[in-house]
Amino acid sequence: MFLKILGPYKWQALSSLVMTSLMVASALLQPYYLNRILDALRENQQDVIYQIGPLLIVIALVGLLAGGVNVVLSAYIAQGASSDLREQAFRKIQTFSYANIEEFNAGNLVVRMTNDVNQVQNLLMVLFQVLFRMPILFIGSFFMAVMTLPALWWVIVLMVLLVFLITGVMMGLMGPRFSVFQTLLEKINAIAKENLRGVRVVKSFVQEKTQYQKFQKVSDDLLKQNLFIGYAFSVAEPLMMMVGFGAVYLSIWLVAGMAKSDPSLIGSIASFVTYLNQIIFTIIMVGFLGNTVTRALISMRRIKEILDTEPAMAYQNQDLEDLEGSISFEGVSFTYPKDQEPMLKDISFDIKPGQMVGVVGATGAGKSTLAQLIPRLFDPDQGRILLGGKDLKDLSAATIRQHISIVLQRAILFSGTIADNLRQGKANASLPELERAARIAQASEFINRLSDTFDSPVEERGSNFSGGQKQRMSIARGVVSHPKVLILDDSTSALDAKSEKLVQEALNKDLKGTTTIIIAQKISSVVHADTILVLDQGRLIGQGKHADLVRDNAIYREIYESQKGREEENEND
Numbered sequence: 371m372f373l374k375i376l377g378p379y380k381w382q383a384l385s386s387l388v389m390t391s392l393m394v395a396s397a398l399l400q401p402y403y404l405n406r407i408l409d410a411l412r413e414n415q416q417d418v419i420y421q422i423g424p425l426l427i428v429i430a431l432v433g434l435l436a437g438g439v440n441v442v443l444s445a446y447i448a449q450g451a452s453s454d455l456r457e458q459a460f461r462k463i464q465t466f467s468y469a470n471i472e473e474f475n476a477g478n479l480v481v482r483m484t485n486d487v488n489q490v491q492n493l494l495m496v497l498f499q500v501l502f503r504m505p506i507l508f509i510g511s512f513f514m515a516v517m518t519l520p521a522l523w524w525v526i527v528l529m530v531l532l533v534f535l536i537t538g539v540m541m542g543l544m545g546p547r548f549s550v551f552q553t554l555l556e557k558i559n560a561i562a563k564e565n566l567r568g569v570r571v572v573k574s575f576v577q578e579k580t581q582y583q584k585f586q587k588v589s590d591d592l593l594k595q596n597l598f599i600g601y602a603f604s605v606a607e608p609l610m611m612m613v614g615f616g617a618v619y620l621s622i623w624l625v626a627g628m629a630k631s632d633p634s635l636i637g638s639i640a641s642f643v644t645y646l647n648q649i650i651f652t653i654i655m656v657g658f659l660g661n662t663v664t665r666a667l668i669s670m671r672r673i674k675e676i677l678d679t680e681p682a683m684a685y686q687n688q689d690l691e692d693l694e695g696s697i698s699f700e701g702v703s704f705t706y707p708k709d710q711e712p713m714l715k716d717i718s719f720d721i722k723p724g725q726m727v728g729v730v731g732a733t734g735a736g737k738s739t740l741a742q743l744i745p746r747l748f749d750p751d752q753g754r755i756l757l758g759g760k761d762l763k764d765l766s767a768a769t770i771r772q773h774i775s776i777v778l779q780r781a782i783l784f785s786g787t788i789a790d791n792l793r794q795g796k797a798n799a800s801l802p803e804l805e806r807a808a809r810i811a812q813a814s815e816f817i818n819r820l821s822d823t824f825d826s827p828v829e830e831r832g833s834n835f836s837g838g839q840k841q842r843m844s845i846a847r848g849v850v851s852h853p854k855v856l857i858l859d860d861s862t863s864a865l866d867a868k869s870e871k872l873v874q875e876a877l878n879k880d881l882k883g884t885t886t887i888i889i890a891q892k893i894s895s896v897v898h899a900d901t902i903l904v905l906d907q908g909r910l911i912g913q914g915k916h917a918d919l920v921r922d923n924a925i926y927r928e929i930y931e932s933q934k935g936r937e938e939e940n941e942n943d
Contacts, residue, residue, distance in 0.1 A: 393440065444494070467682040514641075514645050515642055515646060540606045696885070701717075703717070737905055744757075775848040785828060792850050795850040816839055899916070
């Protein structure tokens with residue numbers, strides 16, 4: 371996956387490696403030529419000093435320039451690759467079915483596209499700025515140190531082994547903590563999002579304290595993980611520094627003894643200590659960057675899970691087909707992911723083109739589930755669903771979306787303008803088409819009062835409109851494409867009786883050739899339907915016209931009489 375991420379930036383990556391090599395070469399050559407200047411000073415060789423001095427300046431300038439260019443390249447690679455990765459993840463999520471979304475859950479996916487991608491971005495920045503330099507600097511410093519004082523090679527090896535031992539122990543302790551950290555971050559994100567979305571409920575039921583306690587518990591767990599990681603690093607740093615300074619002290623002490631027999635070694639100790647410090651620096655930097663690397667690798671694995679996940683539903687790659695608006699269910703059963711009991715059980719019925727069909731039943735009977743199966747938001751476990759005589763699984767996504775439009779129970783609008791939201795139903799809808807859809811949905815009366823009409827802004831989740839206005843715009847979005855099948859999933863629940871009646875009349879008048887399926891809590895909404903389906907505990911227990919069902923179906927009659935009684939009470943009040 372890592373090479374795939376860097377694919378579009380291979381030339382920048384190669385250029386960064388070249389710049390890194392120049393930086394390391396500059397860092398390694400400076401102590402070497404400094405050692406030669408010290409030898410020249412001891413032997414009073416001024417011509418050598420004049421030769422090497424300018425060369426040292428050139429080497430330093432090359433290293434400085436290479437470092438600056440490398441920073442620019444690193445930033446370009448990190449920003450570009452992380453942006454690509456974020457877009458790939460979002461694009462893949464758009465192909466997911468409801469089942470895939472429920473498997474991950476929305477909060478989890480948000481964290482993966484934001485925090486996890488940021489972790490990968492940090493890794494790329496660190497990788498090209500620091501990490502690629504470390505192995506080259508380490509190997510180069512090791513060989514240069516051995517060449518400077520061959521007798522002290524074992525000091526370097528001992529120091530490296532001790533520092534690697536400390537680093538290995540610390541990473542072993544902290545590695546699992548990073549995975550727990552990301553999980554807790556998802557939980558805290560979910561709680562905050564849930565609390566902000568449900569702020570009216572929280573305020574209404576005085577649940578601020580409960581929400582705070584829930585948030586505090588996860589926040590405290592997150593704090594514990596962070597503190598453990600911080601404490602581990604606070605112990606690792608002095609241990610590594612102690613090993614490094616111990617190696618420097620040991621080297622100076624040994625050279626001091628060796629200089630009695632070979633005074634020329636005194637000039638070499640400065641270069642040796644410089645190389646030793648560079649070795650210590652590389653190991654300590656790698657150790658401290660282990661935090662970033664470990665987190666990024668976990669985040670990369672989590673992003674890869676999104677990119678490797680196959681959509682639960684696959685569509686046929688076919689041209690757009692023109693089908694009739696008939697719907698048939700043949701022995702359909704369906705169970706939601708992670709549920710044990712089926713929501714729908716052996717459902718069979720036929721709807722002819724242009725019919726208006728009502729679907730009623732008690733809460734939890736499976737009405738909305740049935741509605742979501744028709745546009746293939748889910749696939750049934752058993753049986754099949756036909757559109758225009760063809761199995762939905764044999765049709766392309768474009769064909770299904772062209773023929774079937776659904777207005778969900780919960781009106782969801784997106785930030786932008788009213789026109790932007792309505793054109794989600796038909797991307798190239800003209801202004802007359804938008805006006806027609808708004809007129810059918812009885813949304814014209816409030817849209818025309820707005821100064822910018824269809825160009826009026828819609829805030830996030832449509833918070834600047836009432837529930838009834840959002841539902842009417844959702845209905846307009848559903849009818850703007852002239853669908854062959856229109857599904858209204860309790861989509862007039864927020865409307866007053868007069869507005870609901872006007873919507874029903876407009877639908878009957880302007881959508882005569884459209885097969886209309888109305889999921890309703892109120893029987894009054896479907897009393898004039900061509901046929902009514904009665905669901906109870908996931909089973910189809912009756913179908914027919916209103917009068918026949920009142921006479922022959924006990925469940926339907928019970929629902930009708932209870933609602934009729936409430937309506938009479940309301941009229942008396």
